[in-house]
Amino acid sequence: MKHEFKKIEPKWQKKWEDAGIFKAEDFSTKPKFYGLVEFPYPSGAGMHVGHIKAYSSLEVVSRKRRMQGYNVMFPIGFDAFGLPTENYAIKTNTHPRIITDKNIEKFSNQLRSVGFSFDWDRVVDTSSEDYYKWTQWIFLKLFEKGLVFRDKTLVNYCPSCKVVLSNEDSQGGKCDICHSDVIQLPKDVWYLRITEYADRLLKGLDDVDYPENIKQQQVNWIGKSTGAFVDFTIADADEKLEIYTTRPDTLFGVTFMVMAPEHPMIDKYADRITNMDAINAYRDECAKKTEFERTQLVKDKTGLRIEGLEAVNPVNGKKIPIYIADYVMMGYGTGAIMAVPAHDQRDWEFATKFGIDIIEVIKGGDITREAWTGDGEMVNSDYLNGLTNKKDSIARMLEVLEEKGIGRAGVQFKMKDWAFNRQRYWGEPIPLIHCEHCGVVAVPYEELPLRLPEVKDFAPGEDGQSPLAKIDSFVNCTCPKCGRPAKRETDTMPQWAGSSWYFLRYCDAHNDHAFADMDKLKYWMPVDWYNGGMEHVTRHLIYSRFWHQFLYDIGVVNTPEPYAKRSYQGLILGPDGEKMSKSRGNVVDPLDIVDIYGADTLRVYVLFMGDYGSASPWNDSSVKGCKRFLDRVAGLTDLLDKKSGPSGIESSLHKTIKKVSEDIEAMKFNTAIAALMTLLNEIYKADSISRDELITYLKLLSPFAPHITEEIYESIGGEGFLTVSAWPVYDEAKTVDATIDVGVQVNGKVRGVASLPVGCTKEEAMDIARNQEKVAAFLAGKTIVKEIYVPGKILNFVVK
C-alpha cells in the first residue's frame, strides 16, 4: 500500500469524530484515566511545534489507555484571556473577543489536523462568560475566607505593559510577557494570601509523583527557612525592633543592625535622627535602582549610619549602631537584621567597609579574612560557650529567648503573596465594590458573572488605570450592603487566574449551577497524569495547586492535590540549535510539516527526535527519515502471507510488545519507536508476515501514527476501529531466547562472544567460552587465577 497521507488523514479524523470514540464518559464502570496537557494560549501566530511535542506524549498514553480498556478523558481548551491579544486589539482596533474567537478556531483546526484524540465536547474557553463566572466565584470564596487583601507596598511594575506583576511573573527582574526590565513602584494592589498555603504547598509534594527536579524547584521557590524572631530595642525609647535570623546562636556576635531603606521606623524617629537629609538622599538613590542594578552590585555594599539612633542587643544589653543599607530587603523577614560580621559574609563586607567591630563567636575560621559560616566551638557567648553543635547552640539560645520573652522560634518563606491584578481590559473583572461606608464589598454571587463592559478604547490609561475605569456605567454602582452609591473595582485578574482551575471544569464543562458537579469530580479527579513545560513549575503549577488546596479546604473538591503525576517535555530548538524565535527566523511551522510529510510523520518525529525531557534541535532530514519509516510500514501489505509457514518474527514481536508497552509508560518514546523500526527491518528481512502479526504491529504503532495504521487495518479487512481495539499482550515465555549471547572477557577485555543455552551451569559456560578460538589464544600459556560467570551478562577469565 502507498502512504497517501493527504487523503487518509482527513478521512480518519472525520470518521473518529463522527463515531465519537474520543468522548469521555462520566461514571463509566471502566477504570478512568484523566490525562491533561497544558491548554494553549490562542495567539495569532497559531500552533508551534512545541505544542505538538507537549501534547504528543499524553496523546500516545491516552490512545494506549483506550486500547487497554480505560475510560479516558483527554481534554483541551483555551487559556484565552491575556495581554498579547489585547495589545493586538489595540493595534488593530478590533475587539479582543473577535480576535480570540478567530484564534481559537484556527487553533482548533490545527489541532484536529494533527489527529489528536481530544474530547471536543469538553472544550473550555477561560474568556467566555460561563467560564469566568466561576473564576470570579472562586475569587469571591477566597475573599470570603480572608485570603484576598489590599496593600500598598513596593510592587513589580512593567512600564512597557503598564501592569503590576506578581513575583512569579517577574522572575529575574524581567517582565514575563514582554521581557523588559521590571521596576519597583509603591502601589495599592490586590493580593492573594498564597503564603498562608506555603507549608501546605511544600508538604503536598510528598504525596504526588512529580520528577525530583520539579519538586526541588518548587521547594526552592517556596524557600522555607527556620529561625527566630528576636526583639531588639531602640536605646532610650520604649520601642521594639524585631529582626529575623536563622542563627540566633550568634547573638553575642552582633555588632550592628541594618534596616531596609523603606523601614517605617526611620520615619517614626525622624526627629531624633540627626542626618535625616543624607538618609533621605540615600533612600531616593535606592528607589531609583532597578532590580538589575541591585543584583549586579552584589559585591559593593552601600549604606549609611543612622545618626542619633542606637539599638540594644537584648542578650547582653550592649548598645550598637544602626545602619540603613539596600542589601536588606523590606519584603523578607522584618526588614531589619542583626548583623554578625564574623559569621555572615555580607555583614562582614559591610563591617569591613564601614570599620565596624567583628566579634568571633564560632571558632574555626580566620575572621580577619572572611566570615566563618561553618561549624565550631562557641566562644564569647556566655552560656553558649563550649557548645560545638549548631543544633544544640540554637536550641539553647531559643530556650533563653523564650524564657526572657525576647524572642521566639519562627519560619520565613521566600515566596511572597500573589499580586493579583492587571490594569488591563482583557481579563476577568474583579468582582469587588468600593463603598465609602462599608469598605470593600463583594459582588453578590447571584450577580455573577460580572461581565466585561463594552469599551471603545482598550488601551490602558497613562495614569496606570485599567480601561474599565473610563466606563462610568461600569464603575458606578450601588453598594450591595447599604444600597448607597459605590464604585466597582476596575482592575482585572492576571493571566493565571483562569488556568488555576480549568482542569476541574473539564470534568463538567457545561454546568451552569456549579463550577463542576461533585460526583463528577469524585469520578474524574485527581488528574492522573499532567504534562507541561518547565516554565510553569514556579507559576501555574504553584498557583493551581494553591487554588485547588483552597477549594479542598472549603469542601468543594475531593482531593487535596490536583495532579497525581507530573511530567515535562524538553524544548524543540531551531535547526541551528538555538531557541526558536521569530527574530532568529528559525521557527518551524507544524502545519508545513503536516502539509509536506503528513501528521503521522510529524507525530512520530517529535517523539523520536530525542529524549522527551531534553531539548533537541529540529532536523528536516530526520523528519524525512520518519516519513520513510511510515512509507515502509505501508509497504508491509505487500509482504502479507508472502511465504507459507511461520514468518520467524514471533519472538521479536513479543519482545517489541513488551518494549513498546513499557517505554510508553516511562515516556521513552524515542526508544519505543526505535524498537518498532528494528522490528520493521526484521520483517523485511523475513520477507513475510501473517495477518495477525501485522495487526499486532499496527496496534503498537497506532498511538504514534494513528492514521496510516488505521488505513492499513481497514485495507486488510480489520473490523471496527484499530484505534480502540485491544492493546496487544505479550507472552513472557516468547520473549526469552533458547540461547543467549554473552560476552567473554579475558582480564576484563572482551575477546569473544559465547552462545550459551539458557540455564547452563557455570562449568558448561566456562567450557564453551574457553574453547572459543580467540579466547583460547589469549588464555594460551597463562594461568587462570579466577573465573567469573554472571548468568546472562558476562564471562571473565582472570589470568596471570
Added chain:
RNA sequence: GCCGGCAUGGCGGAACUGGCAGACGCGCGGGACUUAAAAUCCCGUUCCCGCAAGGGAGUGCGGGUUCGAUCCCCGCUGCCGGUACCA
C-alpha cells in the same frame, strides 16, 4: 554565590540495578535501478595501524574502588535550567 541537571561517533541520540559501548534514525561513502536526476533498494560507516586476518585506543579532564566503570567514589573543566544581598 546557591540549587538542579548534562557532557557518548560527522549529527540527534541508545545502553536494565556495575557486565559485548555506539541500538534506532540522520548524514556520508560505495553499488543496483534510470538516458539522467529524484525516489527506492542493497552494502559499509567510532577513531588509529593494516589489502586482509588482526591489533591498539576510546564515553569532557585527572585520580580511585572493582575480575570488570558511560554507570559508583574523590578532585577538576565546560555547558544548560532555576534562583539570587532571603538575614
